[in-house]
Amino acid sequence: MCGIFAYINFLVERDRKYILNNLLVGLSRLEYRGYDSAGLCIDGKNDQEILIYKQVGKVLALRQKIEEDKDLDLNKTFLSHSGMAHTRWATHGVPSERNSHPHRSDPSNEFLVVHNGIITNYKELRAILEKYGFVFESDTDTEAVAKLAKYIYDSQKKAGNPLSFTALVKAVCKELDGAFALIFKSVHYPDEMVAARRGSPLLIGVRTDKKMKVDFVDVEEVVLGEDQVGNQQNYRRVQSRSFFGEDTTPQPIEYILASDASAIIEHTKKVLYLEDDDVAHISAGDLHIHRLRRDDNMSSIRTIQTLVQELAQIQKGNYAHFMAKEIHEQPESVINTMRGRVDFNKFSVNLGGLRSQLTNIRRSRRIIFSACGTSFHSCVATKSLFAELTDMAISLELSSTFLDERLPVYRDDVCIFVSQSGETKDTLLALQYCKERGALCVGVTNTVGSTISRETHCGVHINAGPEISVASTKAYTSQYIALTLIALQLSDDSHQKTARRKEIIEGLYSLSNNIKKALAQEETIKKIATQQFKSATSLILLGRGYQGATCLEGALKIKEVCYIHAEGIFAGELKHGPLALIDNTMPIILVMNKDRHYSDVENAFKQVTARGGNPIVICNEDDDSSLFHNMSTIRVPRTVDALQGIINIIPLQLLSYHLATQYGYNPDSPRNLAKSVTTA
Helix, strand or coil, X not given: CCEEEEEEEEEEEXXXXXXXXXXXXXXXXXXXXXXCEEEEEEECCCCCCEXXXXXXXXXXXXXXXXXXXXXXXXCCEEEEEEEEEEEECCCCCCCCCCCCCCEEXXXXXXXXXXXXXXXXXXXXXXXXXHHCCCCCCCCXXXXXXXXXXXXXXXXXXXXXXXXXXXXXXXXXXXXXXEEEEEEEEECCCCCXXXXXXXXXXXXXXXXXXXXXXXXEEEEEEEEEEECCCCCEEEEEECCCCCCCCCCXXXXXXXXXXXXXXXXXXXXXXXXEECCCCEEEXXXXXXXXXXXXXXXXXXXXXXXXXXXXXXXXXXXXXXXXXXHHHHHHCHHHHHHHHHCCCEECCCCEECCHHHHHHHHHHHHCCEXXXXXXXXXXXXXXXXXXXXXXXHCCEEEEEEHHHHHHHCCCCCCCEEEEEEECCCCCHHHHHHHHHHHHCXXXXXXXXXXXXXXXXXXXXXEEECCCCCCCCCCCCHHHHHHHHHHHHHHHHHCCCCHHHHHHHHHHXXXXXXXXHHHHHHHCCHHHHHHHHHHXXXXXXXXXXXXXXXXXXXXXXXXXXXHHHHCCEEEEEEHHHHHHCHHHHCCCCCCEEEEECCCCCHHHHHHHHHHHHCCCCCCEEEEECCCCCCCCCCCXXXXXXXXXXXXXXXXXXXXXXXXXXXXXXXXXXXXXXXXXXCCCCCCC
16 A cells, blocks of 8 residues: 655765655655655754655655755765655545654654554554653554654663663564554664564565675574573574675675565665564664564575566656556566466466465365455456366455455365455455465465465466556456466366367467557547547446456446446346446447357347447457447457457556546546555
């Protein structure tokens, strides 16, 4: 939901201008996660002064506010410095400066916090802290965290038991319920920074000119023992290894903390993903990771991974918006999803991420899909193919209602969780629910190192590349393909399905070229958007069979970026109620392909036109029917029915984009929405 970015340099001389630019550019990379307001904090004249800047709106507005501060010395240099920044997606309190992060413990800025997630017990914490004289300045849940840190710090210091920064943050986190990624900065611990996560993503990038000798960090832990008289003693066993092996000489190094790898890749490709209940302490160039609890079976190793993203992937290039860029990237992104997995000569599929559990999946009695939004629609799109190829019972469940209904889940169930970010809170809750009941859990995500990819037993990365626009486009088509590949591999032991598998794999082979042909219809689609939907306030999309999911996803895209009420309706349901909406003023899009449902959709077409409806028809290039010769059509290549939805969604993505830009909306940042939904 929100975006967090922090930068720490040690023995690397940087001026304030460089530090501020790093923080602001980092925020701009994360702006798809939240854009209601933004803020940052940096060191002032000395270690005891922290400067805070906040602004409502985009990161650009925050940059302008900082540039207008004529008293700010941009040339001041720092050998060591820590700063952090935040872009907000409002959950508690309206977008305003007072509700923007960082939040402070008191007017002296003793403790500052940035936060992504939801603290569910903040009201109780706030009530207690107010009794101790704390005055709250915002409506947020996060402010209680900053004030709790000061309360614990003051209490322990008064008791003669001053805490280290790490111990203090641990004490704070143990009082918090909910999900969080937190970063703390304090005047009491200059040039130190502590980060903690539970349920919200957070990773750390490492940049140094000197070659690292190790590519992991061990976790520090406290072991409790007993002395001879039975009194408990604390024994600290420090396991953290220097990145430079046995060389303990302080080395110049920089750390970048962020909610997403897209904010880190321009600085370094060496990153470490924090796990739930990790507490990371950075001081004097050293990174130590602690655990909030040691009663779990979590590995003590945190591996430094190498990012495969490139900076160009998160830049717009020649496109006006990321959404347009990502729509046009789909001929390549679908190939990347299949790359190394489909052998088109042998008509076979090999998904390495499923290899260890393939036999167990085939032995299961039921497959349950759980996802939200666009990811859910990819499951709808492939449900009938799974049923056809695997001969198993298939269940589709919205993650947001999974726990509400307390659905029965058994040990012989396979649960597939689909999420572009791999951090969707509702889907994570459903995952936890199914794991507790012994189900085999499979993840389908676009983000390596995400929570879903780590918490599931096995899975498939869709490899669509970074998707910056809030409205998902290329992730949808890649999820569609990834799920299709899973269905194909699960059925490769069935001789009866050989012909069908071959037909679908042949369709996959020509998919990229077919998408290019669909994209070539952009001018026709733009003309329809500007002429026929110019004043539309409502829109109906009709389809049947595999195209029911296309209509649901197309309607969602239009709602997301155009703010028009759009409804995807299965054509068979038209006569059961929705037909009452049809007249000559209702804009209608009808998806009508040459498949086994063609005659049924033709009936729906006649029902609509008999009541004055004038639908725009998405049909195949080779459809010479006289039914819609005098109507607007968008003609797309014909492919196997199970993949036709991937081709058909392209015109609807383009339509939603051009409608949004026609109305003057920014399709990359639709109001009230965020890319990674990390709140339930």
